[in-house]
Amino acid sequence: MKKPGSGLIKLFLAGGILIIFSCTPEACFEETNSFLKASFYNNETGKFQAPDSVTLFGEGRDTIMIYNKERNLQPANFPLNAETESCTFVVRINGVSDTISFFYSSYPAFISKECGYTFNHILESHSVTNNIIDNVIIRNRNITTSNEENIRIFY
Amino acid sequence: MLLIIPAVSLRAQDSILIPLKLNAGIDLSGPVIYMTDKNNLNAEGFFSADRNEKISYVVEGGYSRFRYSQYNYDYLAKGIFIRAGADFNMLEPQTSKGKYRAGIGVRYGTSIYSMETPSFSNENYWGSVTSSIPQSTRLGHFLEVVPGVKTELFKNISIGWSVRLRLLISAGTGRELRPVHMPGFGNGGKSATAGFSYFLVWQVPYKSKMVIIKKEEPEEYDETDEENFEP
Numbered sequence: 337m338k339k340p341g342s343g344l345i346k347l348f349l350a351g352g353i354l355i356i357f358s359c360t361p362e363a364c365f366e367e368t369n370s371f372l373k374a375s376f377y378n379n380e381t382g383k384f385q386a387p388d389s390v391t392l393f394g395e396g397r398d399t400i401m402i403y404n405k406e407r408n409l410q411p412a413n414f415p416l417n418a419e420t421e422s423c424t425f426v427v428r429i430n431g432v433s434d435t436i437s438f439f440y441s442s443y444p445a446f447i448s449k450e451c452g453y454t455f456n457h458i459l460e461s462h463s464v465t466n467n468i469i470d471n472v473i474i475r476n477r478n479i480t481t482s483n484e485e486n487i488r489i490f491y
Numbered sequence: 492m493l494l495i496i497p498a499v500s501l502r503a504q505d506s507i508l509i510p511l512k513l514n515a516g517i518d519l520s521g522p523v524i525y526m527t528d529k530n531n532l533n534a535e536g537f538f539s540a541d542r543n544e545k546i547s548y549v550v551e552g553g554y555s556r557f558r559y560s561q562y563n564y565d566y567l568a569k570g571i572f573i574r575a576g577a578d579f580n581m582l583e584p585q586t587s588k589g590k591y592r593a594g595i596g597v598r599y600g601t602s603i604y605s606m607e608t609p610s611f612s613n614e615n616y617w618g619s620v621t622s623s624i625p626q627s628t629r630l631g632h633f634l635e636v637v638p639g640v641k642t643e644l645f646k647n648i649s650i651g652w653s654v655r656l657r658l659l660i661s662a663g664t665g666r667e668l669r670p671v672h673m674p675g676f677g678n679g680g681k682s683a684t685a686g687f688s689y690f691l692v693w694q695v696p697y698k699s700k701m702v703i704i705k706k707e708e709p710e711e712y713d714e715t716d717e718e719n720f721e722p
Contacts, residue, residue: 369615394616402616417617444611444624445667452564453611455620456667468547 338436364451367481371413372438376429379470379490386410387491391428395435395440398426418442418455423427432468436489440479447481456480462487506703510589511541514649516692518553523689530558533674537690539578544587544702547578555604555674562592564611567626570604572675574635584702592651596637602675603630606664607616629663633676639688647694655686 367418378385390409392402402425416423422465424437438459445456457479464472471490479486514537521533536551542548556569576598582588608624639653662669662679677684682696 357583368613397616400616415616418613418620418622419616419617423617443667444622446669446671446680449559449671449678452561452613453608453624454613455622 346487357407362450364448366447366449366451368447368454368459369415370445370456370479370481371415372479372486373413373484374413374472375411375485375488376409376488377488377490381401382490384410387426389428389430391412391426395424395426406430412489414438415457416440416442416457418457418477419430427489429468434465434467435471436464438462445480454481461487507584507588507703509544509584509587509700509702510696511543512589512647512696513698514539514541514547514692514694516690519689519691521553522688522693530560532556535572535675535688540697544584544589544700545580547580548576549578549598550575553675557672557674559671563613566671567609568604568606568670568672568674570602570674572600572602572604574598574600574675574679576637576641578637578639583704585704587669589696590643590649592639592641594639596635596639596653598635598637598659599674599687600633600635601631602633602673603628604670604674605629606670609661616636624668625710629670629673631662631664631673631676631679632660633673634658634660641690647696649692649694650690651692652687652689655688657684657686658682659684702706 354482375384376386377383379431386408388407390412392405392412392414393400394402402415403412414425421441422437422439424435427434427436439461440457440459442455442457444453447454459474459477459479462472462474469489473488474486475488476484476486504608515537517536521535525532533553533555535551537549537551539547539549542614550573551574554571557567559566576596578592578596579594580592581594582591605626605628607626610623612619612621634657637653639651641651643649656678659676659679659682662673664679665669673679677686
């Protein structure tokens with residue numbers, strides 16, 4: 337008769353093989369930046385509508401575009417500076433420029449072991465010029481890596 | 492007329508003497524991993540007591556120190572953890588004989604630990620920002636399901652391994668600063684993790700229990716079968 341212990345010893349050894357395969361490193365596939373996400377709305381119809389063209393860059397950084405004459409952009413992701421408490425952007429919609437300033441606080445947030453940390457933000461207030469933009473409303477003040485709309489831009 | 496022999500009342504019974512033991516074990520996987528990775532120290536052991544031939548009560552405890560570093564952050568955590576629960580042996584007594592175990596356990600675990608992120612960096616359109624998160628002490632909670640096996644190597648010395656399937660209840664940090672590593676649990680960024688334990692166990696029999704076992708049953712005899720039988 338076969339001893340039950342011999343089978344268990346084989347199982348014991350098999351566990352070692354499992355350990356070797358359980359230590360595989362993983363790569364970062366998640367979003368590592370918390371963007372302020374802005375959706376565009378037509379002010380006349382009130383409907384969700386992407387502009388024909390959107391250009392976006394930080395004030396004083398016009399050589400580095402975030403979007404350059406982007407078509408059908410919806411939503412636009414505004415990167416906030418975690419080292420400051422406000423950021424100003426130039427938004428050019430259909431060739432007409434406006435500036436939007438955001439005032440916020442920042443705090444560190446863990447993404448994952450593979451990706452590390454990012455900064456989330458809490459949007460406190462904003463100001464906007466009204467050349468083509470009629471209004472900006474805040475939908476969600478918590479700016480994280482999730483895909484939640486933060487503001488609506490009516491143009 | 493049907494005549495069915497009441498087989499249940501005629502079943503023969505036998506018994507086996509099963510030693511109930513107090514067990515003290517140490518995990519061997521922690522020191523082995525530490526020899527290859529000095530940033531990850533995990534030292535743990537357990538005490539258990541057999542309630543009967545099927546159930547053992549278990550208390551586990553240990554210390555963990557974890558350092559992790561990659562291109563965009565450094566992380567340190569250290570602390571102690573305690574797990575308590577029970578193991579259930581699924582082997583029949585005549586197979587286990589008090590020497591072998593194949594079964595499943597359940598544990599509730601708690602971890603008291605400190606964590607710190609000495610530096611991290613995040614890069615976006617405005618450039619790279621470097622910051623840190625100061626040391627803080629946290630209290631975490633988790634559950635474990637522990638399938639495993641154990642076999643007697645020598646008299647009163649056993650070896651075994653178990654898979655540890657862990658479910659995080661709370662890391663004690665809130666959602667935004669979950670721990671890269673929580674002692675006793677592992678990667679706190681995930682709500683479920685898996686681990687492994689290899690253990691060496693010293694056993695002291697404290698009592699013997701007579702366990703009644705059932706012999707293999709003869710098939711039920713039905714007179715109608717005989718009536719229908721045609722040679």
